[in-house]
Amino acid sequence: TTDLDFKVKIWNKIAEEYYCIPESDAMGQRIGHLIQFTFYGTTAEQALLELNKNGSWKGEVSFMNKKGDTKYFFHTVKFVYDESGNKIGYLAVGRDITEKKIADEKLKESEFFYRTLIADALDGMILLDTQGTITFASPSVKNVLNYEVEDITGKNAFEFVHRDDLAWALESFQREVDENSEVKSITVRLLQKNDEWLWCTLRAHNLLKNRYVNSIVVYFH
Numbered sequence: 636t637t638d639l640d641f642k643v644k645i646w647n648k649i650a651e652e653y654y655c656i657p658e659s660d661a662m663g664q665r666i667g668h669l670i671q672f673t674f675y676g677t678t679a680e681q682a683l684l685e686l687n688k689n690g691s692w693k694g695e696v697s698f699m700n701k702k703g704d705t706k707y708f709f710h711t712v713k714f715v716y717d718e719s720g721n722k723i724g725y726l727a728v729g730r731d732i733t734e735k736k737i738a739d740e741k742l743k744e745s746e747f748f749y750r751t752l753i754a755d756a757l758d759g760m761i762l763l764d765t766q767g768t769i770t771f772a773s774p775s776v777k778n779v780l781n782y783e784v785e786d787i788t789g790k791n792a793f794e795f796v797h798r799d800d801l802a803w804a805l806e807s808f809q810r811e812v813d814e815n816s817e818v819k820s821i822t823v824r825l826l827q828k829n830d831e832w833l834w835c836t837l838r839a840h841n842l843l844k845n846r847y848v849n850s851i852v853v854y855f856h
Contacts, residue, residue, distance in 0.1 A: 636715055638724045641666045653731070655701035666727075672696040682712075686725075690714055695732070707736040762850035765812050765843070767792045770850060779835070779856060781828040792853070797824035797832055804837075811839040811851055825855065 636645040646661040654661075654670055661669055674682060675695040686692040691713045699705050708729035715724040753760065754774040762771040769792050772784045780795075787795070796804045800823035810816045816839070824832040837855045842848040 636724055636726045637666055639722065641725065643669070644724060653700065653706060653729070654698075670698050672698050686712055686714075695736075696729075697736075705733075706731065707733045758854045758856040760855075761787070761792060761853050762848065763792055763808075763853060764850060767808060780825060780833065786828065795826045797826070800824055807837075808839065808851070811841050812843070814841055816841075 637643050642663055642665055643661045646656075646658045648658075650656075650661070651658055656669055672679065673696060675697070677685075677694055682692045682694060691711065693709070693711050695707065696710050697705055697707045709732050710727060710729050712725055712727045714722045715726050717723045755778075756773065756775040757778060759776040759779040760773040761769050761776065764770055769787050769790055772782075772787050774784060776782050776784065776787065793801060793804060793808075803821060804823050807816070807818065807821050820836050820838045822834060822836050825835045827833050835855045837853055840852040840854075842850055842852055
């Protein structure tokens with residue numbers, strides 16, 4: 636807790652451990668002189684305005700302690716009142732969310748890594764439902780056929796197959812849906828955005844039973 640000037644009044648043992656500052660060194664010091672908080676989704680000034688307006692503020696902050704460790708807290712800050720109802724200070728309670736934040740950052744990095752791989756791949760990749768409708772297209776489709784993702788999503792994939800190759804493509808697709816494929820890949824002509832035909836090798840993978848994908852995955856180059 637602090638007074639209204641943010642000078643420390645109470646500094647418990649957990650605060651000593653996290654901030655690596657003894658209670659004797661913290662008492663009477665302004666919190667801003669002891670710890671430099673980084674605010675997420677807001678600023679210190681905006682958080683203070685919300686605190687004064689609503690009587691409380693909640694949000695995520697981080698700080699680096701004396702050991703050089705970065706910690707993340709979910710902070711709840713409220714006013715402290717005396718027996719007459721007058722504001723006499725602030726109570727800040729911080730819940731450690733460091734492990735969660737680090738896990739979230741690793742997940743974001745992993746997602747970015749795979750998104751980048753998909754976007755820059757030499758192969759195009761689309762997801763089809765059992766009717767052949769394109770439910771997802773990777774950005775790398777542009778590298779092969781020059782379409783933007785929104786150009787083809789929602790359309791039937793066989794609209795882009797040359798009519799002389801259509802029967803072979805439909806038969807191969809249905810075999811993959813039925814999990815009865817006989818060939819690993821086929822070569823057909825696909826329509827480019829400039830209305831020219833491009834010979835491509837296609838490979839399909841049935842992931843209809845995978846609850847995260849639930850599609851036929853088609854790679855082409």
